[in-house]
Amino acid sequence: MKSKFLTAGLIAAMMVPAVAQAQTREIERDRREVREERRDYRDAQRYGDRKDVREARRDYNDARKDYRESVRDWRQDKRYQNYRAPFRYQQFRVGSTLRSSYYAPNYRPAWDSRWGVPRAGRFQTYVRHYNDLLLVNTRNGKVIRVYRNHFRWR
Known part of the structure; x- marks a missing residue:
């Protein structure tokens, strides 16, 4: 019984479309990057000078932009429309x-x-x-x- 369940799970996992998995991974990676850049930005506000804050803010905004674009691409995928x-x-x-x-x-x-x-x-x-x-x-x-x-x- 356990092996049948495991086999069914493996077959189901292999059948998930690779494109959807890649898009989901990209969104997760971008989300993680936004969190990291936000943390760096807060650290720069606390401990850095004006130049560090400006660079960290720019990196944070770029990461947010990448995340929004990834989500928009995922939503515009024709398979879901x-x-x-x-x-x-x-x-x-x-x-x-x-x-x-x-x-x-x-x-x-x-x-x-x-x-x-x-x-x-x-x-x-x-x-x-x-x-x-x-x-x-x-x-x-x-x-x-x-x-x-x-x-x-x-």
Whole structure:
């Protein structure tokens, strides 16, 4: 049992898109750099002269700019954009049946480990419906699981 779980975890980890991982690593690296530059800036304010403060402030501002650009690039990634459906919002419940147009490929975001949801199984797919994330059985259109306001942070 334990080896099956470990194997499934390793397979899932290998299937995460490399681009998404690289972008996430870049954002984490930039965030860490902002923290370091902020600490250096505070130290320069406490113990340095005007020149040290000016250089530290410039480095801190550059680090913040790099971080903002990384986040903007991540948000502008085309894989996360086409999710608005051409119909008004409807709250789905577990057991609801969807028409096939609701889970067309345009509304199926690629699975990403940052979402904190398990991978979809066989004949299942995740569907973004406004801020909700639905797990749908593609054979019969039944909603298996609903994650309400899952994309509210976007």
